[in-house]
Amino acid sequence: MKLESVPASDRINQRFAGQFPRNLAANIVYFLVNLVIGVLLVPYFVSTLGIAAYGLIPLATSITGYVAIVVQALNTAVSRFLTVDLQQGDYDAANRTFNTAFFAFSAVLLLMAPLVIAVAWLAPSIFHIPAGQEGSAVILFLGVSTATLIRFWSGNYTVQLFAYNRLDLQNLVNATNIVVQVGFIILLFTLFGPDLALIGVAYLAGAVVASAISIILAHRVCPYLR
Structure with missing residues (x-):
């Protein structure tokens, strides 16, 4: 059967099905990476920072989790319209949605x-910070929060990967x-x-590198959006 005789919807379904493996x-590899790092990193933090200082790390990440909820909602809304535009080949509409x-x-x-910035600066006043860790806690909260915002901004590019069913690249x-x-944490330690401050720096580095990669991959997978 010639490709031209296959309906566009069938070609899309075939392409999506071929991407499934x-x-x-x-997904499995990413799950295993998360599992291994989660199991090994907590004891490493406890042994190097102590329990009291370590407790600030999940606190900082949990606060940014509320931002992640907003991010997920916005990404879901954008991905729906962008996916429809791209799969229909309407690149003008896709560009309007993207921009x-x-x-x-x-x-x-x-x-x-x-x-x-305000939450990070006031963290020592809002939360119970171990003595001598106040400055490091500010940098930790600032680094983790800024990293979340950077990933939030770059989510506009990872949506393009979702639109083409490239969950492997996501x-x-x-x-x-x-x-x-993790690499930066171990290296800097x-x-x-x-030091808690170095964890904030590591989170920021991870967000910058991941965002840069997402932009590069998005342009390769979907060069139509400018």
């Missing part, structure tokens, strides 16, 4: 930036974020000694 394998989301995400990021971006975080 890669997506499944990538609208891009500037909307950027505006939300700018609006949230002062709040992030998982690659997410795995890169985690691996870079080795060079400078255990």
